[in-house]
Amino acid sequence: MATQHSRSAARIMIAPAVILLLGWMLVPLVMTLYFSFKKYLPLRGGDLGWVGFENYSRFVTSSSFWPSIATTLTLVVSVLVITVVLGVLLALLLDRPMWGQGIVRILVIAPFFVMPTVSALIWKNMFMDPINGLLAHLWRAFGAEPIQWMSQASMPSIIIIVSWQWLPFATLILLTAIQSLDGEQLEASEMDGAPPVKRFWYIILPHLSRAITVVVLIQTIFLLAVFAEIFVTTGGAFGTKTLSYLIFQRVLESQNVGLGSAGGVYAIILANIVAMFLMRIVGKNLD
Amino acid sequence: MGRITLENVTKTFGDVTVIPPLNLTIEDGEFVVFVGPSGCGKSTLLRLIAGLEDVSGGQIRIDGEDATNLAPAKRKLAMVFQSYALYPHMTVRKNIAFPMKMAGIDQAEQDRRIEAAAKALNLTDYLERRPGQLSGGQRQRVAIGRAIVREPSAFLFDEPLSNLDAALRVGMRMEISELHKKLATTMVYVTHDQVEAMTMADKIVVLQAGVIEQVGSPLDLYRAPRNRFVAGFIGSPKMNFIEGAEAAKHDAQCIGIRPEHLTASASDGQWKGVVGVSEHLGSDTFLHVHDTGLAETMTVRVGGEFALHHGDTVYLTPEADKIHKFDAQGLRIE
Amino acid sequence: MARSVTTRGKAINTAIAWAVGLLIFFPILWTILTSFKTEGQAIAAPPVFLFFDWTLENYAIVQERSDYLRYLTNSIIIACGSTVLGIIVAIPAAWSMAFVPGRRTKDILMWMLSTKMLPAVGVLYPIYLLFIKLGLLDSRAGLVIVLMLINLPIIVWMLYTYFREIPGEILEAARMDGASLKNEIIYVLTPMAVPGIASTILLNIILAWNEAFWTLNLTAAKAAPLTAFIASYSSPEGLFYAKLSAASTMAIAPILIMGWFSQKQLVRGLTFGAVK
Secondary structure, eight states: OOOHHHHHHHHHHHHHHHHHHHHHHHHHHHHHHHHHTEEEETTTTEEEEEOTTHHHHHHHHSTTHHHHHHHHHHHHHHHHHHHHHHHHHHHHHHHSOOTTHHHHHHHHHGGGGSOHHHHHHHIIIIISOTTTOHHHHHHHHTTOOOOOHHHHTHHHHHHHHHHHHHHHHHHHHHHHHHHTSOHHHHHHHHHTTOOHHHHIIIIIHHHHHHHHHHHHHHHHHHHHTOOHHHHTTTTTOTTOOOHHHHHHIIIIISOOHHHHHHHHHHHHHHHHHHHHHHHHHHHHTTO | OOOEEEEEEEEEETTEEEEEEEEEEEOTTOEEEEEOSTTSSHHHHHHHHHTSSOOSEEEEEETTEEOTTOOGGGTTEEEEOTTOOOOTTSOHHHHHHHHHHHHTOOHHHHHHHHHHHHHHTTOGGGTTSOGGGSOHHHHHHHHHHHHHTTOOSEEEEESTTTTSOHHHHHHHHHHHHHHHHHHOOEEEEEESOHHHHHHHOSEEEEEETTEEEEEEOHHHHHHSOSBHHHHHHSSSSOOEEEETHHHHTTTSSEEEEOGGGEEEESSOOSEEEEEEEEEEOSSEEEEEEEOOSSSSOEEEEEESOOOOOTTOEEEEEEOGGGOEEEOTTSBEEO | OOOOOOHHHHHHHHHHHHHHHHHHHHHHHHHHHHTTSOHHHHTOSSOOOSOSOOOOHHHHHHHHHHOHHHHHHHHHHHHHHHHHHHHHHHHHHHHHHHHSOOTTHHHHHHHHHHHTTSOGGGGHHHHHHHHHHHTOTTOHHHHHHHHHHHHHHHHHHHHHHHHTTSOHHHHHHHHHTTOOHHHIIIIIIHHHTHHHHHHHHHHHHHHHHHOOSHHHHSOSSSSOOHHHHHHTTSSOOSSOHHHHHHHHHHHHHHHHHHHHHTHHHHHHHHTTTOOO
16 A cells, blocks of 8 residues: 555665665675686686586585585584474473573573684683693593593584574574463363373474474574684584585685685575575565 | 545556546535445545545546645645554654644744644643553544644544544544634545534535445435435434335335334334334434334334333334435435 | 462472573683683683682783774674664665565565575675775775675564554654655654664674674784684683683673673564564
8 A cells, every 4th residue: 555656765765775685696696606617716827717517516526525515414403403402491491480580591592692703712722622621620520531522522512512602592582482372271281181291292392393493494594604613613624624614615725716616606505495495484474 | 725626536456446436526614524334445535635545547636736646745634543643752742743843834833833732622731741641532632733733725534533432532523523613624534433424524425335425415415315325324323224015105116214204102103013122312212113014123213211112012103204215226216 | 371380399490490591601601700810720720610819910911912992993893884884774675665565575575585595605705806806805894884785684674574563654644744755764763663773783783793704704904803803812822711711701791791681672683573
């Protein structure tokens, strides 16, 4: 319901945002596509001509490709499982009556506000350092040999760090969803004699399914792009090279832009597949 | 000045025609009420005049000038919305001042008009409050205040009383009528309530499905409804319609008789029936009479109290010269 | 859920919840505590928890060694600059979508959000190249632009959901009152949407403050914000726990405090309105 005046005004007003985002999306995308078909080594001769799909096949056949996919999947899936399971438990816990609920909630949310470089560094040095780290002290207190986290258990280390960062997000959203659950529905099931485990399984969990989907999808987007946590801890060594990090290394460290760009195209395709699912769910909520 | 002319105005939303070609003239200083059942297009028509919607065809002229494509702000009209649409973040004073601020009127003049409006609308004590701290009636007054300070060429009201309770509604009705007498500015008022239409209007426009069924003064519409729709819509309680043999006696497809034009008697009369529910209002009693063989229910207005009870036999007699006759198309037969 | 619980049950809940809460918060707490220790105490075995000689010397050393204030200034300028710029571009766009929705509004919104999902690493080199060409590398202006662009979809989305709750009749009233479109937005829409705009600003400052891909890759020294300041501590130089802690505390404190204040609004922004 609007007039011609307001419709044309609307078009003008939305234009800056659309044009900016279109530029932000198209210009680098086209450049990435362009480079991906070239042999392009900025420090070793620059543009060495068209190579067709060679970069694409080289990227996929390189010995690092499949391990990086495996690493990426391990990271994403592990963090998702940990944050969703713990998130549901935490949300259930925080939903119960207690003293100082507000403060507890603030404590739980805090990691989300810590910048990735900081959380990676304090975990790496102050907790996971095999000599002076707090965990090493803890291991020794129990007479065990401290773990060389960053080298022997590099993936678990990164998974722990990233999970710690994302657990608040999952908890916050799941808590919001639990709080929107109709209390009478639970009371009715209690009256019907359903034990707590069944109540959780048949009433709470189905109610949370939508929120869990949202958590999974949004986190997936961000987890696929995990960068700083690897950058400041292992630097991609010890089997922690994700697809994103592999591309980063190809482009900036080995300065093989063509190859990196082909990898970038793969990453974009991967992200778009995830995005399509997310958009569907969000889109449904618009009306 | 505030003469509004609609010429062949149409409005369609996609494939749906809300208003087929429509012609109407609203004279300067007139109080015109658009009335009709919900969804009849009356609010759309008002929004077309306001410029909040584009016409799909035809022309709107205000004081002779083509306003069809003019932005709402440029039409010199003021509107009072159903929800009042007050600015919640501004005080009453700032709400009322807003249109003047937009028009660039100087501060002294603004203050003068605000004081005058506040005094006229009993808002002087509330000028520094926010809309959230006011009652429904007060908010309504602020909305009216905001409209009058602009000194518009016409006021548009979109069901302004529908959010008020019954008692307040009667009071506000009088205030708006009073305001019209005082300002003598054109007012276009939309309502679904025929009582508001009858009591306030100089001219009523009855709408159904975007089509004007009749235009006239309240009493014209009451005395000589052009068709069955208007006859049934204007007047409360509704007119009784009788079809079949009784109507044929008057050479009509259907005859109508208003409840107040029937007399009821316990002993004799033209039509016989059984008393159903009777509504006692004190000053009047409305009898719902069944089993007359004429219509399912006949409503009769009886002055004062009435002694018959549920199930009693009653006789009804119409005033012969108050019978309305309609043909097969539902049009009035003179 | 207002369900009656015994005091004992409540006490148990409280104990468990506090224990878990403190466990999750512990890394941050430990960092803050360590920042007040001497380097010797920071690596003491067994670790000292509260009973040590509190000192502020680490903060002084960090400021001296790394020029914290310069990074802080960069972080503030980049986070606030990109947010303000984003808001200015997003308000008109959100107005259009919320109050003059057309057939394609939803598609445009979805498309905007989908740009957020473009993996940064996929377009790193082109942006890097463009930045060199445009002289934006290691400049605050460059980062302000990039962070504005990556957060713009979220800003538009959040404002859109807030604007939709404002009744259109009030804007129509403004139009009838003679307000131009500009005045309608400045005097009526924006003041009414202040709470929503405020929480949008908060969330975006947090996101921009913590952004650690573009800020690390597009800066060197001049324009580097706190994310890069901290990354410079990633290679240990002798005893450095206390200093690392002080630096970390300084990097996260502003945003931690801000985030706590705006946590309620955050849920909404973070879920794109998908969970009510």
